[in-house]
Amino acid sequence: MTYDAVIVGAGHNGLVTASYLARAGMKVCVVEKNDWIGGAAVSRELYPGFTYSNCSYVSSLFRPEIMRDLELPKHGLQILPYEGGAVFQEGGGYLGMFRDHDANRREFARHSKRDAEAYDIYARDVLRFCRFIRPMLLRTPPDPSSFRPRDLAELMWLGRQMGALSEEMRARMVQFWTMSIADFLDQYFESPVIKGYLAVSAIIGTALGPMSPGSAYVLLHHYMGDVDGNVGAWGFARGGMGSITRALTASLKAAGGEVRTGQGVEKILVQSGRAVGVVLANGDEVRGKRVISNMDVKRTFLKHVDEAELPDDFVKRVKAFKIRGSSGKLNIALDSTPVFPALPEGAPNIRGDLHFTDSIEKMERGYDDWKNGRFSRDPFQDVMIPTMIDPTMTPPGKHFMSSFVQYAPPKIEGRDWTDADRDAFRDTCLNQIETYSPGFKDRVLHVEVRTPRELEAEVGLTEGNIFQGELTFDQLLFNRPVPGYAQYRSPIRDLWICGSSTHPGGGVMGAPGRNAAAEMLREAGAKGGMRDAYAVL
Amino acid sequence: MTVLTHFRTPLLQTPFHARTSAANVLNRWGPWGGYMTALCFGDADMEYTAIRNAASVYDLCPMVKYRITGKDAVGYLNRLTLRDAGKLPVGAVHYTGWTDDAGKLLDDGTLFRHGPEEYLICCQERHLPWFLASAEGFDVSVAEVTEDIAALSLQGPCSATVLAAAGFDVSTLKPFRMATFPFGKGQITISRTGFTGDLGYELWMTPGQALPLWDHLMQAGAPWGIRPIGTDALNLARIEAGFIITNMDFVPAHQAVREDRPRSPLELGLGWMIDWDKGHFTGRRALLAERERGPEWQMVGLDVPGNVSAEGSILYHNKRQEAGFVTAAAWSPALKASVAIAQVQSKYLKANDLWVEIYALRELQYAKLMLPVRVVERPFFNPARKRAMPPERT
Amino acid sequence: MPTPSSEVLVIGGGVNGLACAARLAAKGRKVTLLEASEVVGGGAGEREFAPGYHAPALAHLTQGLDTRVVEAMALDRHGLAFHPALATTVLSGEAESLTVRGGKTSGVDAAAWEALHRKLSAFARVLAPLRQMRPVRLAGENRLFGLARQGLGIRALGKDDFRELLRMVLINVHDVAEDELSDDRLKGLLAFDATLGAWLGPRSPNSLILYLDRLARGADPLLPKGGMGALAVAMGKAAAAAGVEVRTGSAVEKIVVEGDRAVGVRLEGGEVVRVGLVVSAMNPRTTLHQLVGAAALDAGFFKATGHVRMRGAAAKLHLALRGTPDFRGADLKSRIVIAPSSEAVERAFNPVKYGEVPELPVMEVILPSAHDPGLAPAGHHVLTAIVQYAPHAPKAGLEAARAEMLENTLNVLEQHSPGLRSLVVQAELLMPQDIEARFGMVGGNWHHGELAVEQMLFNRPTFAAAQYSTPLPGLWLAGAGSHPGGGINGAAGWNAAGAILEAKA
Known part of the structure; x- marks a missing residue:
């Protein structure tokens, strides 16, 4: 049989696209190389009785419009807000974060009275930028070089968004988008630890340091989400991040879609310049009127499409697409609750994100290591213990701990990672935690270590880049992934891309998948079309 | 230094908490500037009545306070605020405001001059980054002293009498003046200021003096029916007095997320504050330009027909065109009228065809009213005893 | 009145x-x-920094003096004349040196360099008019787009180049070098020239536009006759x-x-x-x-x-030399760039972020006395160099940092010009703080x-x-x-x- 759409890869974006298409009446099939679904949004039992969110580990960006359209809550999805966090300082101090505004202010005031009050202005300013950018997430970027009515209309829409701002705000926004987070924070704050805490969102997943221009935008990328309207807040998916893709799959199946696991795509079939299906690793062919790749742009076009089918310029740009991985991950099963002596007993901070990098300088030095082809000697770790909130993932009293680590390069001094490199990386990270939580290592039952090598091998993220491509302006909006191909289409007719390599980029957001589906439905002349994104009032 | 117990007491207690919590039989509290503040102690109507009939005490401690000291204190405050701080005599107080470069109000507050080079600013919101940034180039120091000073407001026609009974003779203290009085082994400061539009005083002391003073005052005032009041009663009194409150009647420019929300002093009816001749101050050039072209909005008092509060209502021009919105409204017991404070676009104000759309909740069901409103002078309630010298004795 | x-x-x-x-x-x-x-x-002045040795006060070249200024002020009539435009010699530790004149060079990347130069010059031409205008206002709906698309002839670039400009306008120069070139010497030169006078490294996003701005000013390095x-x-x-x-x-x-x-x-x-x-x-x-x-x-x-x-990251070196230095045969009338690779430029920047001094600084070297012998005693030379990067607020203190910076700079020079250190009669190194004190450039930043x-x-x-x-x-x-x-x-x-x-x- 011939499907209306064959989707390559059962990551969250592939599933989102598939679900929207299925709901519009298309016959869809998702093919996935792994035995499990979910791509980088998975819950996996890697130690008996322990569920791991072993790739992505927190949720904020996933668009509420999608959750609602695809009825994900009905299919079991629950997002739980988490509480605060802490940065542990060298020498035994700490900076705590609290959900309560006044408690948070008083805690910041321990480090700087001025900064405690400046934080409100800072948060207001960032919120202003978020409000500007959020409506763009669920729109297809216009091609500025095109005179087609839709591109012009979208450009006009962008112009109107700009037009709604004061001239000064436009100038400030241009400044914000292009500057470094270190410089941006210097305009508000004096305390190194406060700056160190706030800079985190500007480097997560990014091959930039906090002193790199353009890093302030990355901060926005992590702030523009929300948990139930609480902009910038992050939460857990109950049952681990796999709950998102599990709900998506259930939603897809309810709409009549199919998912085939355990056989990856070997080749995307192209006949007379049109994509007509895929050949799986076992030789099976799955035919479709259109093929949609959830894989990153490099993997899609350089590994699964015959280069002869593609224009040279396109191939050149895809080859030059920047997708350097910058992070690693440790997934840890704990026998008991770790203790951080710096925190007073009963403090809620342990139910949030825990960091051990108390200044921007330390982060930047970590980035210098990455540039030199080494993992950071004193890495930044974003440690979370989801089981402090979510009772479903481990036996009672035991915990799953996720540590997102930066920086880790795709290659070590130009060569591939070895197992010895991986173990050294693991020890560096565990030792850092042990420093702030004595006895920590004795609680460890099992550690899964994921360097960019493992991320690429298992999830298929080229070079281990969690965003399927770096988030710098040359690869954002109409430049993502390749100028002229930012509208989810490719040079090959009926071959589409819907992953995070496309606008608006990575994170468990679902927006690329939804936007891609919207383009396909529009082209197919489907009735109804998609609902508009929620208005920003 | 208090270390990380915020999660146990997210709201701080004021130095009067031992007494206010004992008196708060309803246990009705709200947050104010990070502190617990009583919304109502027992009966809001009787608490309001104490303000207008006898004597009331209100715990002012959460008010944010900054001390400005140094050689350039006058120059600094003249650049920071709208009025001329140099003209304020030592021992006097004035109501003032401050704006950003665009001339949009950041906050209003009272400025106390304690010495030639020493001032205290009391206000609703926090401004340390702005005050410090404004201090660059001036020989001043700016210190946030909220926790160092306890404050109690004593308001009502019997307030001078109660103070006299407590041993504080304020008969020569004029409005907007302050004086120190011995209390116990130390002394306290009393200013003839307030937020009720009635005769009243504010008492300033160290946190250690708070409880003894409270006890002393309550004992001395008992014959006149002195009682603690909560924010609900105070809010009614301030609406009658026509006073505006930050974040209730206007959004401070530093907090506004939406660019069209901030308002200038000219738009908020505070143009009278601006001393155009004192020299440069932040926002002056923008305000001059605004004065030239006329403010876009105006803050007005409204007389609303009928007896339903217009709280939260939208105003219309000619019943159709949105023209503004009500920021505060109440049925005034003192005036026997429904009054409101509102922001109205200037162009519709001139046309003088304003209507208010009120959704009145009556037994679970909203009744929609569209009523013509009349712009009236503020304060709505303005008794002579507020200003009388010597103050009324009862 | x-x-x-x-x-x-x-x-x-x-x-x-x-x-x-x-x-x-x-x-x-x-x-x-x-x-x-x-x-x-x-x-732009000049100073006798050692008896008989005259060095430029700070700038040692002009690159794109605004033509409106030159023409309207008739500077030629007031005595200004230039030596022929300087070629650039890129030194390399291992390989031979490479000569670059605009888009012309030799070696494996000759064609790639020319193509890149042509593309970037086209972008620079589009941006050049902005330099001569009052900054665009962002007032009014869509003005910026309108201005960009119509007023500046961006559309004249053609669809592909227009897209390419939008992609590259905020890109980092290191990636461009990696994408377009293979010769480390040219990558180093591109990285060095883009970041000259800036407080960022070649891997920093937004660094290519500084190179475009440099091309928009006018690409040829010039030396006035007489210094x-x-x-x-x-x-x-x-x-x-x-x-x-x-x-x-x-x-x-x-x-x-x-x-x-x-x-x-x-x-x-x-x-x-x-x-x-x-x-x-x-x-x-x-x-x-x-x-x-x-x-x-x-x-x-x-x-x-x-x-x-206003962070300055460039130091200025002045050497009085008894004799003629030899940069492995390089043309001493050229602009000599020591920046072995783009990574080397980045590595020289790293320590500056923390107020420290790089071990192997990169630099642009000029011998004014090779053009105007009168600037030094007969047979002697004046060498000047812009040395990057130098911390504007050194953690170790100015004196210690200056001494370390001078030592490291002389070591690099000695490596490319063996024997040079023995020729030094007097050395002067201006750290950003010195530049601030002398020229009122806050932070030592010459912009x-x-x-x-x-x-x-x-x-x-x-x-x-x-x-x-x-x-x-x-x-x-x-x-x-x-x-x-x-x-x-x-x-x-x-x-x-x-x-x-x-x-x-």
């Missing part, structure tokens, strides 16, 4: 101050130019000829503000000069914070001008405010002062701190004069 605005005072006799003053005077304004030191020229001092002299003469009254040795202590207007200046020594307009070609922060002062300015604006980043995307155009030096006027009536800015930045160019001063003339018309 206020002094008529036709009487103008220009503070600061550097290239921008001179250009601004000359243009205003030529249009009939009565212009007085005040310069604190005894000669005009600022960073850099000759430029200052010619500009001084031209300004005087245009009717500017040049007063040297006149340091301004305060800008006098009366009735909410700048009405003149008070000089050190107390003399008050009253005029209609005050134009400062000095550093914008110095102008507003020191000369005007907080009391006459809004607090938000004052704070914003305090936040303008008087980092040239970085977020501090360009309508954000230079700050939003509220980006059109050369300031919120204080009667006060204008005309220095490198304003659009389009510095670098012995004169465009900022010239544009400012245009804005002043327009404002009164």
